[in-house]
Amino acid sequence: MAKVLVLYYSMYGHVERIAQALAEGARGAGAEAAIKRVAELVPPEVLAKSGAKTDQAAPFADPQELDQYDAVIVGSPTRYGRMAAQMAQFWDQTGGLWARNALVGKVGSAFTSTASQHGGQETTLMAIHTMLLHHGMVLVGLPYAAKGQMRLDEITGGSPYGATTIAGGKGERQPSGNELELARFQGRHVAEIAAKLAATGG
Numbered sequence: 001m002a003k004v005l006v007l008y009y010s011m012y013g014h015v016e017r018i019a020q021a022l023a024e025g026a027r028g029a030g031a032e033a034a035i036k037r038v039a040e041l042v043p044p045e046v047l048a049k050s051g052a053k054t055d056q057a058a059p060f061a062d063p064q065e066l067d068q069y070d071a072v073i074v075g076s077p078t079r080y081g082r083m084a085a086q087m088a089q090f091w092d093q094t095g096g097l098w099a100r101n102a103l104v105g106k107v108g109s110a111f112t113s114t115a116s117q118h119g120g121q122e123t124t125l126m127a128i129h130t131m132l133l134h135h136g137m138v139l140v141g142l143p144y145a146a147k148g149q150m151r152l153d154e155i156t157g158g159s160p161y162g163a164t165t166i167a168g169g170k171g172e173r174q175p176s177g178n179e180l181e182l183a184r185f186q187g188r189h190v191a192e193i194a195a196k197l198a199a200t201g202g
């Protein structure tokens, strides 16, 4: 059974919801899936003023635990077309893992949320991919076999690089059924590939 970590940062809950769907998908493929988040860097009074969702059930991850998983799926809201500082700061503490090649050959995957439809989802996903490649991870995206990403009858996230959602300028839009289904597909796909790699000792 593959061990999958869905590792996320979410200020307003959109990325958190996609993280849950990814874990559901991974569990559906027989994996053991944990959902954890990274530490907040914004002061509590600023968070309160900005209406942040502070009640998130996921425990905080320790950067040193990443080598315990067969796959790590990394999600961050898009900030100026790249990942949030909270997520980058977490990975900036993984130099020791990098130095001993601890994540080489494990599966890495990415997901994100933007306010606007064309607000930089792919650049964020690929920035996460770059980071995962530096660790020697094997990238898994969201194949077009997940047909929901071709939909044109409604506004939808989802790209071959990973699951996404569109939150709206005030965070008023929640992940749609289609976006959650795409995230479940990605979670299943990651778990299946991680299980195959683990079975071959990869």
Ligand SMILES: Cc1cc2nc3c(=O)[nH]c(=O)nc-3n(C[C@H](O)[C@H](O)[C@H](O)COP(=O)(O)O)c2cc1C
Pocket: 009, 010, 011, 012, 013, 014, 015, 016, 077, 078, 079, 080, 081, 082, 113, 114, 115, 116, 117, 118, 119, 120, 167, 171
């Ligand atoms: C500093 C900052 C920069 C942002 N940059 C972008 C951006 O480049 N493109 C975009 O569409 N949304 C941008 N947003 C909106 C966030 O992506 C949005 O709040 C997030 O996707 C919601 O996800 P969450 O609920 O998981 O926090 C930005 C938000 C902040 C606070």
